[in-house]
Amino acid sequence: MQLDNFSWWRKRFEQMSNYFDAFRIDHILGFFRIWSIPLHAVEGILGRFVPAIPVHINELFGRNISFSYHRYCTPFINDEILYNLFGDETQYVKDTFLEEGNKLKEAFNTQRKVEAYFNYDNSNEKIKIGLYDLISNIILIEEEGSEGTKFHFRIAMDQTSSFQHLDAHSQQQLKELYINYFYRRQEDFWKKEAMHKLPGRRSSTNMLVCGEDLGMVPSCVPDVMKQLGILSLEIQRMPKKAGTEFFHPNDAPYLSVVTPSTHDMSTIRGWWEEDKVKTARFYTNIMGQHGDVPFYCETWINKEIILQHLYSPAMWSIFQLQDLLGMSKKLRRENPHEERINEPANPAHYWNYRMHLNLEELNKETSFNEELNKDISASGR
Numbered sequence: 001m002q003l004d005n006f007s008w009w010r011k012r013f014e015q016m017s018n019y020f021d022a023f024r025i026d027h028i029l030g031f032f033r034i035w036s037i038p039l040h041a042v043e044g045i046l047g048r049f050v051p052a053i054p055v056h057i058n059e060l061f062g063r064n065i066s067f068s069y070h071r072y073c074t075p076f077i078n079d080e081i082l083y084n085l086f087g088d089e090t091q092y093v094k095d096t097f098l099e100e101g102n103k104l105k106e107a108f109n110t111q112r113k114v115e116a117y118f119n120y121d122n123s124n125e126k127i128k129i130g131l132y133d134l135i136s137n138i139i140l141i142e143e144e145g146s147e148g149t150k151f152h153f154r155i156a157m158d159q160t161s162s163f164q165h166l167d168a169h170s171q172q173q174l175k176e177l178y179i180n181y182f183y184r185r186q187e188d189f190w191k192k193e194a195m196h197k198l199p200g201r202r203s204s205t206n207m208l209v210c211g212e213d214l215g216m217v218p219s220c221v222p223d224v225m226k227q228l229g230i231l232s233l234e235i236q237r238m239p240k241k242a243g244t245e246f247f248h249p250n251d252a253p254y255l256s257v258v259t260p261s262t263h264d265m266s267t268i269r270g271w272w273e274e275d276k277v278k279t280a281r282f283y284t285n286i287m288g289q290h291g292d293v294p295f296y297c298e299t300w301i302n303k304e305i306i307l308q309h310l311y312s313p314a315m316w317s318i319f320q321l322q323d324l325l326g327m328s329k330k331l332r333r334e335n336p337h338e339e340r341i342n343e344p345a346n347p348a349h350y351w352n353y354r355m356h357l358n359l360e361e362l363n364k365e366t367s368f369n370e371e372l373n374k375d376i377s378a379s380g381r
Contacts, residue, residue: 006200013205021207028211028230031197032190032218040110045136045155051193053185054143054150055177063173066166069148072139076162077102081137084161085130093127104134111135137162139174153178183219191220202228210257210316214238225255231315232256236286236305237271245278246286249312258314260305260323264344267322268305269336272297297336302326310379317381321355328368331357 001008016023025031037047060067082090082102097108108114111132118128137160140151157163158175166174202209210231213221217240225232234240234256239247249258260268272279273296280293287304294301306327309317322339325332333339333356343349362369 002196006197009201010204013201013207017205017207022210023207024210024212025230026212027215028213028225029215029217029221032194032221032224033186040112041136042111042115043132043136046111046141047155048141048152049186051189052152052181053189054146054152055140055181057149057151059177060151063177065170065173069142072162073142073151075104075134075137076160076165077104077134077137078165081134081161085133086127089124089127093130097131104131109135136160139163153181182216187218187220190218191224194220194224198224198228198230202230229255234258234314235262235265236260236308237265246282248286249308249314249317252312252314254313254315256314257316257318258309258312259318259320260309261320263320263341265340267320267326267336267339268302269297269322269326269332270340272301273336297326299327299329299332307375307379310375310381324372325357327372328365331362331365331368 033049033051035044035047036050037044041047057067077098079090079102082093086093094102097105099105108117108131114128114131114135118124136154138154139157139160139162141154142148143150143152154160157178158171163171163174208231209229210233211225212233213225214233214235222232224230232253232255234247234249234252236247236249236258237260239245241247252258261271265271266274276293276295283289283293283301286308287301302323306319306323309319320339320341322333326336326339339353340349341353342351
C-alpha cells in the first residue's frame with residue numbers, strides 16, 4: 001500500500017465521506033505496530049510486535065546474562081514442570097510426546113502440530129493445553145534471518161517457568177531489558193511508523209476521525225493523535241493513567257470520546273454486579289456516595305453515570321442504547337446480563353444481542369424521551 005501512497009485508503013475515505021461525517025479507526029495502535037503471530041502458533045502468546053527493534057545478543061552478554069540459544073529460545077522442560085502441568089498423566093505425556101532429555105518430538109514441536117493431532121484424537125483437552133504451555137515456555141523469540149544474533153521478548157516472559165528457573169542475576173537483568181524493550185526502546189521508532197502512515201490518510205478527508213486507542217498503549221500514541229486531531233477513546237472502567245482504578249469523565253481531554261461501556265464490554269448494569277468490592281470503591285470514590293452499596297444498579301445510579309459523561313469536557317459522549325434505557329425501570333431489561341452485545345473471549349456470545357423494544361415503542365415513551373432530551377440540552381450537547 002505504501003508503494004502507491006496508500007491510494008486504496010484515500011479512495012475509501014473519499015467514498016465514505018459521501019455518507020458519513022465521522023469514522024472510527026478500530027485499534028489505531030496497528031498503525032504504530034501490529035501483533036504478528038507466526039503460522040506455527042495457535043495462541044497469540046507466541047506473537048511479537050512488528051515492526052520492533054530487537055535485542056542484540058551483545059546486549060545480553062554485556063549484562064553478564066547466562067545466555068544460550070537452546071535455554072532461552074526453545075521450550076524449557078523438566079520433570080517438575082511436566083508434573084505441574086500433567087500430574088498423574090506425566091509419564092504418558094513423556095512416552096507419547098517427548099524424546100530423551102525432555103525434548104518435544106519433531107511431530108509435536110509446534111502448537112499447530114499439537115492442534116492437528118488432537119483434532120484427530122480430541123480426547124484430552126488438558127494434555128493439549130498443557131503441550132501448548134510447554135511450547136510457549138520460552139523467553140526470547142529469534143528474529144527471522146538474524147542467525148541467532150537478534151531476539152524479541154516473549155510477552156509476559158517473567159511469568160514463565162523457564163524464567164523462574166533462571167539465576168537471580170539473569171532474572172533481574174532480563175527484567176530491565178524487557179521493560180526497556182516494550183516501554184522505551186520502540187517509542188521513537190513506532191512514532192515514525194505512525195507519522196509515515198497516518199497523516200496522508202488524515203489529510204485526505206474532512207471526516208472527523210476517532211481512534212480506538214485501548215490496550216498496551218505506547219507513550220508516543222497520545223502525542224501523535226493530538227498532532228493529527230484524532231479523538232481518543234476514554235472509558236471509565238479502563239483508565240489509561242497507571243495506578244488508577246477508574247477514569248472520571250471530568251478529566252477527559254477535549255479531543256476525545258467518552259463512553260461508560262462498549263460493545264465488547266458489559267453494560268453499566270451488568271458491570272455493577274460483576275465485582276462487588278470494586279463496585280463499592282467506585283460508589284465511594286467516583287460517585288462520592290457513602291453507606292451501604294446497592295446490590296443492583298438502581299436507576300438513579302445508572303443516570304448519574306450517564307450524566308457524568310454528558311457533562312464531560314470531551315467533544316463527544318456516546319452511549320449504548322442499553323445504558324440509556326438503564327435509567328428507566330420501565331424500559332430496561334429485567335436481566336442486565338442479557339444486555340451485552342459481544343463477549344470476545346466466548347465463542348458462544350459473538351454479536352447475538354437484539355433489542356427487546358422496537359423503535360415505534362420507544363418513540364411513544366414521551367416521558368423518558370423528554371427527560372433524556374432535557375439532560376442532553378442542559379449539558380450543552
